[in-house]
Amino acid sequence: MRGKSSIEVSAKLKHSFLFPDEYLDWANETENNFYVESPLIYEVAFYNGIKALKPWETIEYIPVVLTEWKKVKLEIESKFEKRDAKGATLPMRVGIGLFLELLFWTNGQPVELNPIIPLESLKIKPVNITERFAFILARPNLFHSYKQLAELMVEMEKLYVKSIIVRK
Structure with a gap:
């Protein structure tokens, strides 16, 4: 049980x-x-x-997060193709959570959101992360927010791979 x-x-x-x-x-x-x-x-x-x-103490879970993102991304795309911005709320919430996991776990830290998200203190992060992520959080139901999230995931995946190479 x-x-x-x-x-x-x-x-x-x-x-x-x-x-x-x-x-x-x-x-x-x-x-x-x-x-x-x-x-x-x-x-x-x-x-x-x-x-x-x-x-966040090991990199073994990050590939699983990236695989899950691919599934969530398809779901978000489907919602926006149908012009269902309201229906995109839940998958966008999941996608944003996956991005935060990828971002913080690549830096070996648990995610922290409050009192502010400490994006500037992270060593491994996409360019202009603070402004870009603020846009996504302020308007999570916009198609442009999804596109920005998808681009941040691509950039973060590259940074993750680079961090593995540097560690070796």
């Missing part, structure tokens, strides 16, 4: 778009298994002192 509980979103992760609810469902098996479908769940656990995976 799977154990489930509800955990509060930590103050370090409170963001009205990314976490519209104050609590998340937590399945006990999440402690030892990686579930890419729930972006930022491991940060929620970490900031609540729950023993769980810390995917």
Whole structure:
């Protein structure tokens, strides 16, 4: 039987778009298994002192995030092709969460959103990340926000690969 509980979103992760609810469902098996479908769940656990995976401590989970992005990207594209901006909200939320995981985990850190997203302090990041990401968060239902997110993912994937090469 799977154990489930509800955990509060930590103050370090409170963001009205990314976490519209104050609590998340937590399945006990999440402690030892990686579930890419729930972006930022491991940060929620970490900031609540729950023993769980810390995917930012290793690069092995990043390819899984990139694979999930490809699925989410298709879903977002489908919504915008149908001119369903409202329907794009949930997949954009997931896509933004995946981008944040890729960005912070490439830098070996858990995602932090509050009081501000510390983008400037990250060593590995796309050019003009602060302005570009602010645009996406301010207007997540716009097609242009999706295009910007997709471009940031491409740039971040290249930076991730470069970081692996530099480490070797």
